[in-house]
Amino acid sequence: MGLFRRRRAVLADDWEAIVERAVAHWAHLDDDERDQMADLIEGLVTTKRWEAAQGFELTDEVRTVIAAQAALLVLGLDAGLDAYHDVGSVIVHPSTMRFRELAEGPAAGTVVDGDVDLLGQASYGGPVVIAWDAARRGARHPEHGHDVVLHEFAHKLDMLDHLVDGTPPLPDADARQRWIDVCTRELELLRAGEGGHLLDPYGATNPAEFFAVATEVFFSRPEELERHKPELYDVLRAFYRQDPAERVRRHRFER
Numbered sequence: 001m002g003l004f005r006r007r008r009a010v011l012a013d014d015w016e017a018i019v020e021r022a023v024a025h026w027a028h029l030d031d032d033e034r035d036q037m038a039d040l041i042e043g044l045v046t047t048k049r050w051e052a053a054q055g056f057e058l059t060d061e062v063r064t065v066i067a068a069q070a071a072l073l074v075l076g077l078d079a080g081l082d083a084y085h086d087v088g089s090v091i092v093h094p095s096t097m098r099f100r101e102l103a104e105g106p107a108a109g110t111v112v113d114g115d116v117d118l119l120g121q122a123s124y125g126g127p128v129v130i131a132w133d134a135a136r137r138g139a140r141h142p143e144h145g146h147d148v149v150l151h152e153f154a155h156k157l158d159m160l161d162h163l164v165d166g167t168p169p170l171p172d173a174d175a176r177q178r179w180i181d182v183c184t185r186e187l188e189l190l191r192a193g194e195g196g197h198l199l200d201p202y203g204a205t206n207p208a209e210f211f212a213v214a215t216e217v218f219f220s221r222p223e224e225l226e227r228h229k230p231e232l233y234d235v236l237r238a239f240y241r242q243d244p245a246e247r248v249r250r251h252r253f254e255r
């Protein structure tokens with residue numbers, strides 16, 4: 001279903017079959033959203049530099065699946081792909097990156113995720129680094145609530161105002177204050193071990209990680225987040241201008 005009116009000259013012929021098979025979110029999107037997604041995916045595949053690390057081979061599937069998840073994040077934003085203007089390249093490792101030495105710590109402005117086992121990385125003014133095995137797992141199994149692609153690209157949205165502080169650019173002072181109030185309260189609950197079962201404790205690291213972890217759950221387990229943390233769901237819905245819980249319900253009704 002969902003044949004597009006335009007041919008996609010740049011994407012692989014079977015790109016839509018790839019996302020249908022590999023990206024669970026795709027099933028919830030309507031035809032208009034899929035059309036927009038196609039433009040975004042094509043833009044990401046063509047305008048970003050894609051690099052394979054450690055002898056890994058970049059395939060159409062790798063590029064398409066990662067681009068589709070990154071595209072989902074900006075589907076409702078006016079900026080569209082401009083929100084990723086700072087993403088020069090996407091570097092894909094075959095699997096979880098293991099580092100023996102973290103003593104020096106990350107460079108300034110760098111967010112490193114996964115401690116010694118690194119699933120991904122997003123640097124201010126630098127690339128997004130993704131472990132393919134984690135990306136593939138997250139795309140297929142949103143029910144686990146983990147998605148490294150959503151996580152790292154959320155860091156890039158956070159960095160749009162040149163601060164890695166867990167608060168992306170918001171339309172006005174009221175929206176910003178509400179964001180800070182809600183996220184600070186939830187971060188404190190998580191730090192106190194009272195954050196509930198949905199948000200990974202890693203989100204307690206700092207406000208930037210909280211936003212990235214909350215974004216993973218917002219898109220991956222939206223109905224549960226809406227039920228258990230309605231205020232957090234609400235500020236994320238207002239920022240992303242998407243209602244993934246409603247999308248899941250609509251899909252269930254239509255099926």
Ligand SMILES: [Zn+2]
Nearest residue numbers: 111113209212
């Ligand atoms: Zn992170």
